[in-house]
Amino acid sequence: MTQPDIAPNKPPKRKRLSSEARRQDFINQAIEFFAEEGFESSTRGLAKKLGVTQPLLYRYFPSKNNLISEVYDAVYVKRWQPEWEPLLRDRSRPLADRLNTFYKVYTDAIFNREWMRIFLFSGLKGVDINRRYMQLVRQRILEPILIEARVEFGLPDVPPKHCEVEFVWVTHGGIFYYGVRDLIYESAISTDKDRVIADAITALMAGLEIKLNGPKQT
Template sequence: MKQPEIAPDETPKRKRLSSTARRQDFINQAIEFFAEEGFESSTRGLAKKLGVTQPLLYRYFPSKDDLISEVYDAVYVNRWQPEWEPLLRDRTRPLADRLNTFYNVYTDVIFNREWMRIYLFSGLKGVDINRRYMQLVRQRILEPILIEARVELGLPDVPAKDCEVEFAWIMHGGIFYYGIRDLIYDSAISTDKKRVIEDAIAAFMAGLKIKLKREGQG
């Protein structure tokens, strides 16, 4: 009896990645890893998840801090949109209108499970992702907003005071925490993000006007 012919192995061979592509693949998988495991795991644990040796991982990232820095750039810096800052400074539109547009598109980016979990894990572990990003937010969002608010209220265009920045953090932090309650705790009462943002901005604008007048600047 004739034996059936054995079909050749049709299993596709694993594609060999270029050095650049492999490096990016490591970063992408590290993002998933840190979002799930936090920052306490060693590079040995990460290498195991990636299915590579620890020495190979070190060829691309000399230390865990180097890898974390790359994750920060990928998740936070590279997702920063260049049109956000001109939007905040567009004085052809009322500031409240600008803020509503900005925070709706901004939260479309940051209301992301990986973004949120990495941010929270980094704060618990003392990784400087939080500090670096908070400085970015202050310089590129909060301080420009306060300058624009002063101009709209007819006040001098001067750098924001720390107490004013703290007041702006209340608005920004409230919107941010809505995302945490929604994505991390699954306990947001309202599912209307646009309305939540609108209310937070209305309260901020009204409160800032009162605050500046109270301090004798209006």
């Protein structure tokens, strides 16, 4: 008795994506790729990871820089929350209270392994993601903090000086580097992020009062 032919198992057909859905899928996988491999990796390597040809990838992204810009938009711009800036300017609350709340929600957004690795890789390879993001931070976080501090201390409303911006960068950068030590190096001493932030803000407020008021007259 002959056995009936049994069709071999066929791999399930890949769901056909719309052009926009496929483009977004490429961006999502590019984020993972650059976070692991860095920006020196070629689009050929990315296309291989995606399981597509390099010419197909170039149909969606005309150049590697174009793709990197899309990664920047997805990882940094789209994670920027519109409520952060009004929070910093809410003068119904003490500035220290606002800053503690802000940095808690801000770090919830950026303390992400892919976010951190892409930021560090881009700095090492001269990709302008860092410069673009740091300009955003200066305009939307650091300078507003200085403006609000002057109001709280009853000082004249004048544009922040470069040295004052650098002063606030020290605190902002310290909070950021705590995330690097935690997520990248896995060597953070404390696991209490809120306590780390609170201590940093206490030091910042005390320092700003001296920095903005100038040395005490004797």
